[in-house]
Amino acid sequence: MITRFAPSPTGPLHLGHAYSAMLAHDMARDAGGTFLLRIEDIDQSRARPAWEVQITEDLTWLGLTWPTPVMRQSDRLAAYATALDTLWNRGLLYPCTCNRRDILAAASAPQEGAAMGPDGVIYPGTCRHNPRSGPRPSDRALRLDMKLALQTTVKSDSSADLVSTIGDVVLARRDMGTSYHLSVVIDDAAQHITDVVRGADLLEATPIHVLLQHLLGLPTPTYHHHRLIRDAAGKRLAKRDDARAIATYRAEGATPTDIRQMVGLPLASPG
Ligand code: GLU
Ligand code: ZN
Numbered sequence: 098m099i100t101r102f103a104p105s106p107t108g109p110l111h112l113g114h115a116y117s118a119m120l121a122h123d124m125a126r127d128a129g130g131t132f133l134l135r136i137e138d139i140d141q142s143r144a145r146p147a148w149e150v151q152i153t154e155d156l157t158w159l160g161l162t163w164p165t166p167v168m169r170q171s172d173r174l175a176a177y178a179t180a181l182d183t184l185w186n187r188g189l190l191y192p193c194t195c196n197r198r199d200i201l202a203a204a205s206a207p208q209e210g211a212a213m214g215p216d217g218v219i220y221p222g223t224c225r226h227n228p229r230s231g232p233r234p235s236d237r238a239l240r241l242d243m244k245l246a247l248q249t250t251v252k253s254d255s256s257a258d259l260v261s262t263i264g265d266v267v268l269a270r271r272d273m274g275t276s277y278h279l280s281v282v283i284d285d286a287a288q289h290i291t292d293v294v295r296g297a298d299l300l301e302a303t304p305i306h307v308l309l310q311h312l313l314g315l316p317t318p319t320y321h322h323h324r325l326i327r328d329a330a331g332k333r334l335a336k337r338d339d340a341r342a343i344a345t346y347r348a349e350g351a352t353p354t355d356i357r358q359m360v361g362l363p364l365a366s367p368g
Pocket of ligand 1: 105
């Protein structure tokens with residue numbers, strides 16, 4: 098068994114992240130497997146080395162260990178480009194030049210507004226007829242033609258309504274040359290992750306990841322989606338919520354055992 102924790106270094110590690118990391122860590126440990134850390138820093142406009150340092154320190158303080166060197170997504174752009182080339186050469190991607198406002202205007206039905214998917218408003222397909230021939234454009238966002246993608250893969254039951262519930266997701270952002278969905282799939286495969294442990298907030302993204310695995314000939318790990326840690330008012334903890342940062346609890350004198358208790362994890366570590 099190989100599990101991972103894959104934080105984006107765009108803010109402090111909060112209680113919800115710590116829960117996710119400890120669950121993934123304990124699952125691997127209990128099975129005699131391996132727990133990996135992966136730094137998801139494709140968004141270079143938001144990622145900060147200082148956050149990575151802080152996250153690493155907090156995880157270590159919590160008692161987690163992992164092999165080094167740690168995979169960093171900003172080092173992996175060539176692997177993402179190769180996967181995009183594969184999909185582009187099969188005609189499954191098209192360049193999109195819409196901005197948020199274009200998408201919202203085109204997607205909004207007069208009465209109901211716009212339908213929402215895991216990445217926000219479901220793309221109305223404005224650019225679907227853009228040319229798909231020639232070299233892959235690297236200065237445009239690239240979207241997956243969901244309908245075509247589903248037609249070329251073995252249809253599983255859950256894929257039936259991905260066109261209406263998810264639509265043509267962005268696989269390469271213009272400024273990044275990749276996207277969360279593409280990178281996470283390529284890297285989970287590259288690291289031979291057998292079990293993905295992550296929050297229920299990513300439940301809706303999982304069918305996208307499974308589809309990409311089918312398209313790229315990659316294995317599908319077992320997905321475990323855990324409950325989200327909420328604050329006393331029942332509000333989901335956001336990464337920018339400094340009050341619930343692990344660093345804050347540490348500064349206030351909390352112990353790793355206190356943190357485990359707060360999120361309802363077993364305290365005793367066997368062995
Ligand atoms: N970097 C992602 C996050 O912080 C990881 C998501 C995942 O585990 O797939 O939300
Ligand atoms: Zn477009």
